Amino acid sequence: PLISGCGTFTFLSSAIAAISGLLMGYELGLISGALLQMSSILTLSCKEQEVIVSSLLFGALFASLTGGFLIDRFGRRLAIIIASSLLVLGSLILLPYESYEVLIVGRIAIGISISLSSIATCVYIAEIAPQHRRGLLVSLNELMIVMGILFAYISNYAFASISHGWKYMFGLVIPLGALQTVAMYFLPPSPRFLVMKNDDEAARKVLERLRETSDATKELTVIKSSLKDEHQYSFLDLFRSKNNMRARMLVGLTLVFFVQTTGQPNILFYASTVLKSVGFQSNEAASLASTGVGVVKVVSTVPATFFVDQVGSKTFLCIGSSVMAISLVTMGLVNHNIHVNLTKVCRSQSPEDFSLQRPGNFTVTNGSLKDLFASRPSTERLSFDVQSPDVSRIGELNRTALAGGKSTTGSHMEGGEVPVVLKWLSLASLLVYVAAFSIGLGPMSWLVLSEIFPGGIRGRAMALTSSMNWGINLLISLTFLTVTELIGLSWVCFIYTIMSLASLAFVIMFIPETKGCSLEQISMELAK
Numbered sequence: 001p002l003i004s005g006c007g008t009f010t011f012l013s014s015a016i017a018a019i020s021g022l023l024m025g026y027e028l029g030l031i032s033g034a035l036l037q038m039s040s041i042l043t044l045s046c047k048e049q050e051v052i053v054s055s056l057l058f059g060a061l062f063a064s065l066t067g068g069f070l071i072d073r074f075g076r077r078l079a080i081i082i083a084s085s086l087l088v089l090g091s092l093i094l095l096p097y098e099s100y101e102v103l104i105v106g107r108i109a110i111g112i113s114i115s116l117s118s119i120a121t122c123v124y125i126a127e128i129a130p131q132h133r134r135g136l137l138v139s140l141n142e143l144m145i146v147m148g149i150l151f152a153y154i155s156n157y158a159f160a161s162i163s164h165g166w167k168y169m170f171g172l173v174i175p176l177g178a179l180q181t182v183a184m185y186f187l188p189p190s191p192r193f194l195v196m197k198n199d200d201e202a203a204r205k206v207l208e209r210l211r212e213t214s215d216a217t218k219e220l221t222v223i224k225s226s227l228k229d230e231h232q233y234s235f236l237d238l239f240r241s242k243n244n245m246r247a248r249m250l251v252g253l254t255l256v257f258f259v260q261t262t263g264q265p266n267i268l269f270y271a272s273t274v275l276k277s278v279g280f281q282s283n284e285a286a287s288l289a290s291t292g293v294g295v296v297k298v299v300s301t302v303p304a305t306f307f308v309d310q311v312g313s314k315t316f317l318c319i320g321s322s323v324m325a326i327s328l329v330t331m332g333l334v335n336h337n338i339h340v341n342l343t344k345v346c347r348s349q350s351p352e353d354f355s356l357q358r359p360g361n362f363t364v365t366n367g368s369l370k371d372l373f374a375s376r377p378s379t380e381r382l383s384f385d386v387q388s389p390d391v392s393r394i395g396e397l398n399r400t401a402l403a404g405g406k407s408t409t410g411s412h413m414e415g416g417e418v419p420v421v422l423k424w425l426s427l428a429s430l431l432v433y434v435a436a437f438s439i440g441l442g443p444m445s446w447l448v449l450s451e452i453f454p455g456g457i458r459g460r461a462m463a464l465t466s467s468m469n470w471g472i473n474l475l476i477s478l479t480f481l482t483v484t485e486l487i488g489l490s491w492v493c494f495i496y497t498i499m500s501l502a503s504l505a506f507v508i509m510f511i512p513e514t515k516g517c518s519l520e521q522i523s524m525e526l527a528k
Helices: 008-017 019-041 046-074 076-094 100-128 131-159 165-171 173-186 191-196 200-211 217-230 235-239 242-261 264-277 283-311 313-338 369-374 420-439 441-452 455-487 489-510 519-527
Strands: 342-345 394-397
Touching (some): 008 131, 008 173, 019 100, 019 131, 019 165, 046 100, 046 455, 076 100, 100 131, 100 191, 100 441, 131 165, 165 173, 200 217, 242 455, 264 420, 264 455, 283 441, 313 420, 313 441, 313 489, 441 455, 441 519, 455 489
Antiparallel strands (some): 342 394
C-alpha cells in the first residue's frame, strides 16, 4: 500500500543502497562502548581517546570535501560500491592488531567510507525514485541510520563484558558491507547520471526497469531537457547568484547548521552522562535509558518516512522544530531545579591499576567494568558513563543523589533524593526532544538537500553541505562537556531552545514545499 506507485525493483534498489545508512549509524553509535574496552587494553590517555573518537569525524570531513567530485564523475552507484568496500577494508585492518596507530588508520578509513556513502546514497535514491515516492525512499536512508545507532547501542550492551568484545563489535559490519558491495554491483546506475554521461539508450532501459513500464520516453525527455540547462554548472557557480545557486547553497548550509546546533549529536553521544546527572544511578540504568533513546529515534523516524510524501517535508520540519523547542525548555527548567553538576574525571589508567579509594578504604581493582559495579555496595556508587564516546572526560558527578542522601564525591552539597517527578520529567523531555528531531530535522533536512540542487552539480553541492555537517559535528562534540561545565546543563538547553526556534523561523521563511514535484520542477521553481 505505502510502496504502491513505486515498483518492487525501485524499492529494492533503494533499500540495498540504504544499507550504507545502517552501516553509518552503527559506526557512529559503536565507538562509545568499544572505547571502554580498548582504553583499558591499550591503556590510552584521554587525549588519545579523543583522537580515536574524532579520527572518524576527520575521515568523514575529508571524504565530504573530496567525495562530491567522485560522485559526479564516476557515478553514484560506483561511489557506494567504493565506500562499502572501504568500510570492509577499514574494519579488517582494525581486527588483527591491537595498536593505537592501526586503530586510527582504521577509523579514518571507516569515516571516509560512511561519509562518502551517505552523500552518494541520498543522491542515488533521489535520482531513481519516482517523484511521488521520493520522500519515502530517501528517508529510508535516515531510518536505516537510526536503526544502525540502535544496533550499536545493543551490541555495546551485549559485548561489554566479553573479553575482546570490541573486536566483535567492529567485525559485525564486515558481512553487511561485503553484501552491499556485491548487491550494488547488480543494481542499475542512476538514470540521471547516465543522461549526464550522454548515454540515453541505457538511461531509457534503466528507467523502464525502475518504473516497470514499456515506455519511459516521457520521463527521459524531461530529465534530458533539465540536464541540458544544468550541465554548464561549475563548482564555483554554487557561490554565484546565477539561477539563485548562492541562495540555494545558503539554504542548504543553514539547514545543516541547525541540524547540528540544536544539539542532537551531543544528546546521542552523551545521553547517559546527562541521564546519570539527573539521578539514574547505576550504569545499567543509564545505558538502558540510552538504548531507550535509540528505540525512540527509530519509532519516530518511521511515521516521518512513510507520510512525508503526503504531508510534505516542510510541515514535518515545522512540527519537529517547535516540539524540540518546547521539550528543550522543559529540560532546561527541570535541570535548573536539580542543580546538575558535571565535573571532569579523566580515566587514563586501565581498570587493573586503577583503584578507587573510597571512605573506609574501599578499594576496587577488578578487571572488568561490570564487576566494578557489581562489587561496590549500593551506597558507594561512582558514576561511570558507559555510553559516551568521549570517555576521556567521564562526567563523574559531584552530587549523585543516594539513598542515604550522601554525596559520592565528598563535596557535600544539599543532600536528598532528586525528586522522582523531576527525574522522570527530565527523561521524558529528553525522549520527546529526540523524537521531535527524528521527525523533523533528522530525515527531512537530507531530503530537502537532495532536492534543491540541480542534477549536474548535485553530488558536489551535497558534499559541500555534508562537509559543513561533519565539521560542526566535530566542533560541537569536542566542546559539549567543557561548555556544560562552564555554564551548566540548563543553560546549554536554553541555547539549544533558541536555536530550535531560529530553525523554525528559517524553515517557514526559506524552505520550499516540495512534495509531489519532480526534481526538475523543483529546480525550475528555485531558479526563479
